[in-house]
Amino acid sequence: MLNISNLHVSYGGIRALQGISLNVEEGKIIALLGANGAGKSTTLRTIMGIVKPDQGSIDFEGESLLGLKSFQVVMKGIALVPEGRRVFSNLTVKENLSLGAYTRKDKEKIKADIEEIYELFPRLEERHTQSAGTLSGGEQQMLALGRALMSKPRLLMIDEPSLGLAPVLSQDVLSKLVELNQKRNQTVLLIEQNARAALSIADYAYILETGQIKLEGPASELATNDDVRKTYLGIH
Amino acid sequence: MTFDSFFQNLANGISLGSLYALIAIGYTMVYGILRLINFAHGDLVMLGSYFAFYGVSMFFLPWWAAFIFAVGVTAGVGVVMEKVAYRPLREFPRINLFTAAVAVSFLLENLAIVIFGGRPKAFSRPPFMDKMLNIGSITFVSYTPIIIAVSLVLFVGLILIINHTKAGTAMRALSKDIETTGLMGVNTNKTIMFAFLLGSCLAAVGGILWAIKFPQINPLMGVMPGLKAFVAAVLGGIGNVGGAMIGGLLLGIVEIMLVAFFPSLSGYRDAFSFAILILLLLFRPTGIMGEVQPEKV
């Protein structure tokens, strides 16, 4: 579905990505793991057209995404829940969700989809006229996820959903992803600090280290790999 | 002061204030989105009145067609200004953008001097705007209620656009976070252009109405209304459209009332506006409706 090959990205002189290649297969949950500064967010931001790569290719369903602006990438069927949630604090919960459907024209269906998001996250319905800035961190994460789903993405990318959330809450968010994946066959590319949690829900995982793919494999295999256990799972 | 003259002054203050508000909206929308004080915005006021003037005197258009023509061409100038001067600088520090705005302002003023001529021109009002009206014992010229009514319609229209349309929601989102607005599938360049278009249209209407109220136009006529409107935008809370309307009206009313109650102070009218600004900023730095806005990075 998504094929990235030999991707190089730099910020000024800093080489954030040094030739990474990865594949996302339809219907799967793919995890992208790695320490702070490894280049995880950069990968997703490059896919969305926010950052321009120096070299390499990004293809989605056979079409190149290079040179597209964010809004065009969204129209191709990809949505990103950005790091730190970034809900629009000056808009209401409902307006945030509607904005997520900006590229769509089917008004009736959009209404129904907002109801569906409310079913998935009942807390959002209770607060639908409230401004998003008044939500708690966990509620904002649900809103950011709901907002991204409103564009009906074929590929959903999430950057550290559990950032700043209590363990119970981040478990909640991850189980929603599993639910989406199982019920709607939602393809997910997930960045997660909590490697253990991520490997437990993912089908396949990549481990980034200073801009390069250090390891990759089926999540269950990585979870038992000695290096991974030492470095990322804290097991000796 | 008699009851009658109080009402006359009030009407006068509201009409002047409406003009400030019309112009202030463009400042505040652009600031809200780009954190740019568009120094050249006042010059769009001047262009609006000149294009209307030439629409009538050179192209012999009926007044209403000349006004539509003027609003359209001014909006075009506003959109080109954004595209050519500001868009390429958006990723650079704000000071570069501001410098570009100052440059655009000088460019427009000097072009106007060269093309339109430096000498003031007499702007003739459409006849129906020049009638004396008597309501009870209060007398005023017909342009006063017309200015107020036109402004009111535009304020309501703008508020509806901003709060109840997709493009309006996208504009509000842009003012918080441009990058994330793009992630929603919004074509951010197009939406920023739309904001410039709206602001320029309102500035052009403000300019035409200004020329109807003070029927003499010159290439630097946009400077003072522009500055006052900027004060109004800051008074109301820069970045806040409702605030710009309130700030404009307040400034207009206070200015006129000051002169009405203390005729001897009339020479200090402009200084007074800026004094209000300084005082307000001391006590309420964010303006009347403003909230603290983080610097955009």
Ligand SMILES: Nc1ncnc2c1ncn2[C@@H]1O[C@H](COP(=O)(O)OP(=O)(O)OP(=O)(O)O)[C@@H](O)[C@H]1O
């Ligand atoms: N806008 C930027 N300007 C300059 N350097 C940047 C920028 N964004 C990221 N970097 C650098 O690029 C490298 C990769 O950053 P990135 O944000 O992709 O890491 P990450 O894996 O998402 O880390 P984290 O887990 O902390 O979010 C880092 O060295 C970072 O300092």
Ligand SMILES: [Mg+2]
């Ligand atoms: Mg990151």
